[in-house]
């Protein structure tokens with residue numbers, strides 16, 4: 001089969017890690033008889049520098065025409081002082097909205113080989129953990145009304161959170177279906193003791209539970225969830241939550257796996273076209289040094305094969321290769337504890353050797 005993939009390398013370490021994933025995809029293509037065509041488009045700070053806009057029209061068109069999209073990372077200190085709607089991050093929100101990517105899947109699991117890197121006490125992670133965070137990605141406070149106004153005490157800023165029944169239903173449906181294919185446990189995380197949006201969310205998710213009697217649904221308040229993730233992460237199977245809470249909890253979940261450099265993500269719409277990216281940022285401090293961990297991006301490519309192209313065996317080949325490389329003891333600098341580490345390219349070579 002032939003697949004057209006739009007490449008959004010972005011800023012910082014983005015180009016290096018996307019290059020790694022491209023090489024791994026090419027190796028998978030050679031092994032399994034597929035051809036991947038890659039077309040690069042500008043996004044983020046590099047797009048601002050070249051065109052004046054973080055998300056050029058051509059990039060949006062290219063992503064909408066491709067079979068799928070692979071993204072590195074956007075942002076950096078150079079563009080941090082630009083106004084909100086011109087920041088590199090705005091491009092990320094823009095492409096999510098343009099492609100209708102309302103579902104964000106962020107898996108976080110403890111690799112047995114990386115147990116020693118987990119910042120949690122050994123007895124807490126004795127049996128590991130494997131959580132799938134299903135984050136709503138195109139609604140809530142990220143996309144609500146915002147602005148500045150004159151308030152009672154002078155200058156004031158506001159952001160608003162709103163969720164419609166339709167938005168809640170479609171993300172919860174994805175979460176129930178995901179739980180059904182895993183350990184059949186779904187935790188819906190909200191702030192229903194304070195927020196109306198959370199109360200509507202909670203009401204709807206419980207209405208829907210009747211359609212999924214095989215899935216055990218429970219609710220958890222977000223502050224408690226933040227605590228439970230470090231107290232006993234193994235209690236979670238699938239988590240479903242709003243855009244903002246999912247942003248925060250997924251960073252927390254990533255850190256307890258040992259390195260944020262390991263976690264992939266998939267952003268999906270109702271169809272098969274998705275956007276795949278590591279959950280980490282552009283790491284400007286190590287950009288261009290060839291030492292970034294490419295695994296999160298490589299695993300994002302594996303998620304693309306699974307979710308956009310339904311190439312189950314091919315996807316698993318990448319996941320298994322990464323497992324083996326870690327078992328063999330190979331580490332990039334983020335996980336080497338000061339010991340000699342593999343470069344981005346060497347780590348990519350190792351993954352390809354193990355395919």
Ligand code: IPM
Nearest residue numbers: 075089090092093247250279
């Ligand atoms: C993420 C990031 C983005 C978000 C930022 C860069 C806009 O933190 O993908 O988690 O908040 O969604």
Ligand code: MG
Nearest residue numbers: 247248250251
């Ligand atoms: Mg985030």
